[in-house]
Amino acid sequence: MSSANSQQTGLWSWITTVDHKKIGIMYALAAFFFLVVGGAEAILMRTQLLVPNNDFITARTFNSMVTMHGTTMIFLVVMPLSAAFFNYLTPLMIGARDVAFPRLNALSFWIFLFGGILLNFGFFIDQVPRGGWFGYANLTSLQYTPDLSVDFWAMGLQVVGLASLIASVNFFVTILNMRCKGMTLLKMPMFMWTNLVTQVLLMLSLPVITIALLMVTFDRHFGTGFFIPGEGGSVILWQHLFWVFGHPEVYILILPAMGIVSEILTTFSKKPLFGYSVMVYSSCAIGFLGFAVWAHHMFTTGLGPWATTFFSAATMLIAVPTGVKIFNWISTVWGGRIRFTTANLFALSFVAMFTFGGLSGIMHSSAPIDSQHQDTYFVVAHFHYVLYGGAVMALFGGIYYWFPKVTGRFMDETMGKIQFWLYMIGFNVTFFPMHFLGVQGMPRRNYTYAVDQGWDLWNWVASVGAYATAVGGIVFAINFFWSLKKGAKAEGDAWNGRTLEWTIPSPPHEYNFGIEPTVTRTDDFWYQKYSEDGKKLQPPKPEKYDPNDIHLPGPSYWPIILAAGITVAASGFFVQGIGLYVSLLGIAVVVVSVYGWSFEEA
């Protein structure tokens, strides 16, 4: 079906789309929705902890908020937001027309969306998961959580995990196989390298959590005893399997942010990335070492001297490539012409806050200190500095940076700066006192604390900071929807960028590139605009091409049906009595849509 047909609009074109740009936009919108949900859960928790012995929410609700805030923010906000950037920008940055398997790309979005709904479905029938986002072993067993809450958590994560697994294979093949002529691996933009490492981490770590969740589900429903001490099961095995997935997972959350920051800093300081190949090797080192440090989450479970020493050393070792990246970012900015747009402010705050988070991480990389920090608010402060001050800030920077490319309009700079400062100050006011709470011994996941503990002041300060951040979120929402209609017009090269996505008009045509671009070096587009010593050049005129003879894969409704089938198959546990038939129905839908899918013409 030729691409000459007009840019379809209307709901049906969005449901059956296989265009990586539309899927990227849908990922972003879904992530914003869940960001609101996760943020609300955080506000509820902070309100409960505002004063000691507070009864704003019951212990049961608080444990649900702790669990769902963690699970939602990690699996339904940061990963999909990174996926939104991967989806939208990978083909544009490597000069391809679309991803390797467009329908598979649509499938992974729909499975993610239905998985997110399944994960949160507990809210409607008061079965919200309460076992912590890590769901340690035998608290999640049937004996100690007899209702369906753990099943919503386990099945929801299975489905969302499957979506990420399919997407990771898709993007892994796209990056390695579909780069434009001349773009060798070491000439790709840095964001593509962090994308590639993230996909490898996803591909290799997700099967471990799939098996662990399967074992928990079998324990709860089919009487097996994998994690039940009474039947010879081992409770520690769950922690091992979860963290073998868990630690690569946190690098999956931070690596895309590192890639985005590398793109933003280079553009707004008009300088190439300092030490490109060193940045590539350190990203790969972080990815590879990510698999060798998992047990630093388990120092207090009595691993024995040699294992504790090994994992302490490996955790410290990971600080070296991370430190190298931070110094390289500072050297990128060094000697440049820094423009403090909102996107750049977010990227710079990423470097500042991620450094701080990384350093507080090194403090409890050594096991004896961790035996004082583990499960206290010091660890909460550490990972919020790295995940919120790091990943979320960089992702917001990415939104401000690529909004003009996606919509053809700039986001408003003044509202942007207001949001930035609300986030920056609110973030530090919330999470920096948590270091003090941690040192003063306040344990995590406590729904309240006694009056005589001396933690009242800093908890109060942290809660106030959280409200400031919420206001910042509202300012962002206003800015986002206002700029959609009334933002200043932006042409193709909105920020005088350096990578291929700025060479095409914004919003780009459905077929991205009329003629496949050829690239001779890294930041090729920059050296078409400026010579090596900075004199302005006349960029070559784009050749003519006939858009009609560009063949694009047609829309297809099979992805959404297959995704629905998988989710229905996974929700057999939640229907009393006829659960088996619900699952069989789901499996039937899956089989039918697989065959329908494969017989669909290209």
Add this chain to the structure above:
Amino acid sequence: MSAHMETVTGVDNRKFAMWSLIASECFLFGTLIVNYFVKRNRGLEGPTGPEIFDINLTTLSTFDLLMSSVAMVLALHYCRTKELRKMQAWLGVVVLGGAIFLGFQWYEFNHFVNLGLKLDTSVFGSAFYMLTGCHGLHVAVGVLWITSILITSLRKGEAWFNDTVIEVAGLYWHFVDVVWIILFTVVYLFVYI
């Protein structure tokens, strides 16, 4: 889909995707094997490994899966040399081999259940059934997949010689066979370790 695109690495997208899936499945079966190894001596009641494993039957099923793997390679070869009848014949042998393996596994599971080792009898039983069951599921999916290819070839005859589809299915089938080679050693031959 992306059937006829020349790619940077020269490898067809679908073949590259299948190898990535195989890389990912290494971790899947790695975790299952670790779980089996941790649990095999921790079962409290019910029969244990040495009592019920029948090495002769499992060696036969390993041999059968190997032959099915050989048949798959030959089918691919004849697809490339465009000899339709031979290709269809060897595809049939592959499907037959897979079915026989599933038959062996069905018989073995029934035999163990009669001996008192159900899924929830002991931790050893659950770990064993999860590992071999997951592999059995993969074999079943493979048999279904290659049967569909055989039916397509029978229906379309000479007009259809898509060696990429057969190669990708072949990769999956060989991987399933390779996993069984490891399982055969780890589960049945290391039973006295």
Add this chain to the structure above:
Amino acid sequence: MEFPKRWLKILLAPLMFLSLTSCFEKLPMSTVHSVTEWGNDINELYLITTIVVTFVFFMVSIPFCYAMWKFREKEGDETIPKQVKGNHVLEILWTVIPVILLIIIFIPTFKLIMKQYAEPPEDALVIEAIGHQWWWEFRYPEYGIVTANEMYVPEQRPVTIKLKSADVIHSFWIPRWGGKVDNIPGEVNTINYVTPALEDPAKADYYQGHCVELCGLSHARMRYEAVVLSAERFETWTKVAKSPPKVTTALQKKGQELFMSKTCFTCHAIEGTAAKGLIGPDLTNFGDRRTLAAGTLPNDAEGMHTWLRDSVDAKPPYQNVKPGSLMVFGEGFELTEEDIKALTAYLHNSTAKTF
């Protein structure tokens, strides 16, 4: 471009960071005011790490802030900066120096890990700390004593605490003693201390502890205290700890009958009486304890009244003292105010106060 506010953003964090290392007032759960040798070792390592981390922080933030100020784009300045690609010397520099800094942290870490897992001395007092869902059980195998929520130890004596769990994963942590180890069901972990010296030999020192692994609804209410006694007072406690409550006044006798008729004995045990329940905490020597319901309420008449009233009236799961606790009175087990006074009198005179 508001120039000064940008500096605020960069310097916001380090200023606060400095106050982190400042000395806090001595809070009951402070991790930096340790009293045992192991706790002091950890604090020394913590100081070394903090110094190294602060040094690295300034190595990063000084060039960062300088670059923010020096290389900002002046108005109308369209020149393109030199396109610097990289610098091998610098790369080697900021790889080797961090490795050296990390080795500075790693060597003491290694020593402490080995010390933590070293064999405890032979004459160490063995205590079993068993985590239940939302209270602690302490057993003294040598003396055959079972108590709950308060661990009595003599001063300056090596102690080996064997950590077990009766249901889910808990975690044994006394911040001022330093270091925590998880109670894992199905396994026995150990944690070794040399108990601290008494500040004032006449009195007893209380050190707060908390369960720090999410173990269900009342995880926040699962606290306990380590009580350090002088050596001879500990000996008298070991003899007194197993004595049943003396029943003298009519009120206490009524309390004893209520303890039996209201089926308290099915869950609780009192040494030397017919009560042998194992589900709830052991109430021998209950009067001696400072707190009630695992550190949630003070152990006085008013505390007992709140606790018993809460268990009788509130229906699960909305109790507000210990959400989800099993102590819930069904129909036919109502307690009048008189009954509560009698039960309190019976339980609170269980032994002569030893300190």
Add this chain to the structure above:
Amino acid sequence: MSDSHASHGGGVKLYWIFCVILSVITFLEWAVFEYREPWGIGKVSLVVSLSIFSLIKFVMVVGWYMHLKDDPKMLKNTFIFSLLLASGVAAGLLALML
């Protein structure tokens, strides 16, 4: 579209030779296991020999039957890297759990 395989007739012969080798190794595995007492094979040598046998079969099927031998380096690295990482993590887990 079909690459070099069709040309040299040796392909089929090679596969049959490999088929025989694989069958022989499988038989050897069975024999070593079945007659470990009479042949006096200790526990360690049993594990070593059986591991070597399965490793040979693994390499043969992956290398020749799956044509990994003549695939581009990128593909080989993907599989070999993941396999080594998987066995490394599995070995680490076993060391910690057993």
